[in-house]
Amino acid sequence: MPSIDWSDYQAFLAIARAGQLAGAARVLGVDPTTVGRRLRRLEASLGTALFEQTRSGQELTEAGESLLSSVEAMASAAGRITEHADGNDGLYGTLRISTSEGFGCWFLARHLPRFQAAHPRLAIDLVASSGFLSPTRREADVAIMLSRPRTGPLVAHKLSDYSLRLYGTRDYLQAHGTPARPADLLEGHGLVGYIPDLIYAPELRYLDEIQPGLKAAIRSPSITAQHGLIASGGGLGVLPCFMADADPRLVAVLPERRIVRSFWFVTHQDIRKLPRVTAFRQWLDETAACMEGILKP
Known part of the structure; x- marks a missing residue:
C-alpha cells in the first residue's frame, strides 16, 4: 500500500469538521480541487469511501466515522508537539x-x-x-x-438552570391593564411567541405553563425578534430573565409565574x-x- 501524506489526513479532518469541500478549503488555505484530490488519494490508499455526497455537503460514512477519532487524536498530538517546540502552552x-x-x-x-x-x-x-x-x-x-x-x-x-418570565412594557400595561392572574391573559391581551410548527425544541413550548389555552398573535422563531416585539409594545411574551431583566423598557408580569429550564x-x-x-x-x-x-x- 502506498504511503499516506499527513496533508491527506488534514484534508479529511477539515472536510469532516466543515461538512463541505469549499469550507475545508477555506480552513486549509487551498482551493477545493486540491482538497478533493487529497481526499480521493486518501480513500484510494485506504480502499474505502470516507464520505457520502449529500444535498447539504459531505457526510461521513461508517468507515469515515471510525477513522475520524484516530485522526482527531493525531491532530491533537501534532499540535502538542508544535506547542512544545514553540514554548507556547496556549490552545490552538x-x-x-x-x-x-x-x-x-x-x-x-x-x-x-x-x-x-x-x-x-x-x-x-x-x-x-x-x-x-x-x-x-x-x-x-x-x-x-x-x-x-x-x-x-x-x-x-x-x-x-435558567429562569423565564412573562414581560411587557409599562406603556403596554398602562394601555391594556396589568393582569392580576393568568386567566386575565385570555382576553384583552396580545401575546408574542414562537411559531408552533417552527419550534426546534419542546422546551420552548411554555405559554401553556403560564395559562392553558394561550396563543400568540405575533409569532417568530427568533427570540431576538420576540424580544424586540415585546420591547416595542407589541404584546406580552415569555423571555429568559437574563435577556429581559437587562432591558429597562421591560417589566415582569405575574412575576410569581417563573418557568425554569x-x-x-x-x-x-x-x-x-x-x-x-x-x-x-x-x-x-x-x-x-x-x-x-x-x-x-
Whole structure:
C-alpha cells in the first residue's frame, strides 16, 4: 500500500469538521480541487469511501466515522508537539460552539471575548441560531442544548438552570391593564411567541405553563425578534430573565409565574478530552456559576 501524506489526513479532518469541500478549503488555505484530490488519494490508499455526497455537503460514512477519532487524536498530538517546540502552552485550532440564539447572543457573546483573549491562538466559531448543529455529525465541537441528549455517542453535563418570565412594557400595561392572574391573559391581551410548527425544541413550548389555552398573535422563531416585539409594545411574551431583566423598557408580569429550564454542555465522546474542549468547559462552568443570579433570579 502506498504511503499516506499527513496533508491527506488534514484534508479529511477539515472536510469532516466543515461538512463541505469549499469550507475545508477555506480552513486549509487551498482551493477545493486540491482538497478533493487529497481526499480521493486518501480513500484510494485506504480502499474505502470516507464520505457520502449529500444535498447539504459531505457526510461521513461508517468507515469515515471510525477513522475520524484516530485522526482527531493525531491532530491533537501534532499540535502538542508544535506547542512544545514553540514554548507556547496556549490552545490552538478552532472551537465551534452551537447554542440557542438567546444564550449565544445575550450571554456568551458578552463573556466569550475574555476566553478568546486568554487563548489568542484559538479561533472560535459561535453559531447562535434557532436550532442546533449536531455534535454527533461533527457539525460542532460543543453544543449548549436545552435538554440532555438520550442517544448518540455524546457526553453531557448540566451547565445551569435558567429562569423565564412573562414581560411587557409599562406603556403596554398602562394601555391594556396589568393582569392580576393568568386567566386575565385570555382576553384583552396580545401575546408574542414562537411559531408552533417552527419550534426546534419542546422546551420552548411554555405559554401553556403560564395559562392553558394561550396563543400568540405575533409569532417568530427568533427570540431576538420576540424580544424586540415585546420591547416595542407589541404584546406580552415569555423571555429568559437574563435577556429581559437587562432591558429597562421591560417589566415582569405575574412575576410569581417563573418557568425554569436548563442548559446542557454537550460534546462528542471522542473529543471530550481535547484541550480546547476541556478548557472551554471549565471556563464556561465557572462563568455560569458566577452568573447564577442573572441566569436564575
